[in-house]
Amino acid sequence: MSDSIKIGVSACVAGERVRFDRTHRRNAYLAETLAKHVEFVPICPEIACGMGIPREPLRQVDCAGEIRLIGYESGKDLTAKMTKWAHRVLKGLDKEGVCGFVLRVHSPSCAVSKARIHPTDGKPPHLGPGFFTRLLQEHDPLLPVVSSEALQNAVLRENFIRRVFVLHRWRALTAKGVSIGSLVDFHTRHKMLIRAHDLRGYRELGRLLGESTLHNAETIFDKYATLLFKSLTLKATPSKNRDVLSHAAGYFKKDLDAEDKRELHAAITAYAKGKVPLLVPVTLLNHYARKYRRPYLTQQYYLNPDPAELQLLNHA
Numbered sequence: 001m002s003d004s005i006k007i008g009v010s011a012c013v014a015g016e017r018v019r020f021d022r023t024h025r026r027n028a029y030l031a032e033t034l035a036k037h038v039e040f041v042p043i044c045p046e047i048a049c050g051m052g053i054p055r056e057p058l059r060q061v062d063c064a065g066e067i068r069l070i071g072y073e074s075g076k077d078l079t080a081k082m083t084k085w086a087h088r089v090l091k092g093l094d095k096e097g098v099c100g101f102v103l104r105v106h107s108p109s110c111a112v113s114k115a116r117i118h119p120t121d122g123k124p125p126h127l128g129p130g131f132f133t134r135l136l137q138e139h140d141p142l143l144p145v146v147s148s149e150a151l152q153n154a155v156l157r158e159n160f161i162r163r164v165f166v167l168h169r170w171r172a173l174t175a176k177g178v179s180i181g182s183l184v185d186f187h188t189r190h191k192m193l194i195r196a197h198d199l200r201g202y203r204e205l206g207r208l209l210g211e212s213t214l215h216n217a218e219t220i221f222d223k224y225a226t227l228l229f230k231s232l233t234l235k236a237t238p239s240k241n242r243d244v245l246s247h248a249a250g251y252f253k254k255d256l257d258a259e260d261k262r263e264l265h266a267a268i269t270a271y272a273k274g275k276v277p278l279l280v281p282v283t284l285l286n287h288y289a290r291k292y293r294r295p296y297l298t299q300q301y302y303l304n305p306d307p308a309e310l311q312l313l314n315h316a
């Protein structure tokens with residue numbers, strides 16, 4: 001598997017003039033920050049499945065529960081064409097090792113969740129994923145997806161980045177085969193990270209690993225992946241992070257003097273109140289983890305993310 005992180009992007013968001021009216025919707029964060037740390041795989045589903053520029057806008061129509069992709073004015077039905085193309089392309093994306101997707105908000109093809117879907121009975125449209133995104137998520141439910149709009153929100157952006165890097169590590173793990181020993185090691189190194197997102201999910205994952213035997217490794221891997229990525233979709237809020245940081249601080253109960261303890265707890269509290277970034281208590285904990293030799297803490301991805309992940313997480 002390639003070491004570089006690959007992310008699929010709606011081509012118009014990557015700055016390509018592929019929209020129906022020959023415009024683009026370049027996303028500055030994508031072009032100026034994310035591009036320095038990951039490799040993009042730009043895709044325009046409408047162009048790729050044979051439509052030109054300029055072209056007629058599309059809309060999704062809910063035909064008794066079956067969503068179809070239809071030309072806005074002509075009524076031309078592109079459902080079969082787009083579906084056939086997508087199934088072929090999605091297999092290619094698997095081979096490329098794409099670990100996430102940034103998709104254009106509101107698009108009938110690419111939206112994550114805000115595309116209009118028009119009922120045939122004249123009722124107002126409801127919102128749902130774009131036609132390509134629905135196929136993408138059916139094909140790989142674990143794949144992190146985010147809208148270009150959500151990248152402007154620090155919490156949603158960090159959640160996406162975390163999931164992309166965890167998926168990259170997950171793929172590296174599974175590429176080596178299915179071994180419960182390596183799964184336990186993977187889980188151990190992600191414990192703090194998972195707890196920061198979902199304490200209940202963290203406990204469920206621990207219970208699941210307790211059920212592993214020599215004979216059920218594949219089932220455990222499948223269940224673990226589903227539970228893990230479900231947990232990581234939950235937001236790591238300041239109060240959840242504070243709990244994880246305080247738990248980690250407990251590892252130094254006997255090492256730190258009163259002043260150092262006060263300083264560490266002050267950093268955690270300042271973070272929880274939004275006065276300093278997460279990096280401040282994390283850096284302090286890392287310092288003590290190395291000084292007092294706490295391998296459980298030094299190996300945590302929560303405290304020591306991959307270098308590119310760290311830079312992206314600390315981008316203001």
Ligand code: SF4
Pocket residue numbers: 010011012013018019020043044045046047104107109110
């Ligand atoms: S939103 Fe998707 S289909 Fe529309 S122009 Fe952008 S990449 Fe192409």
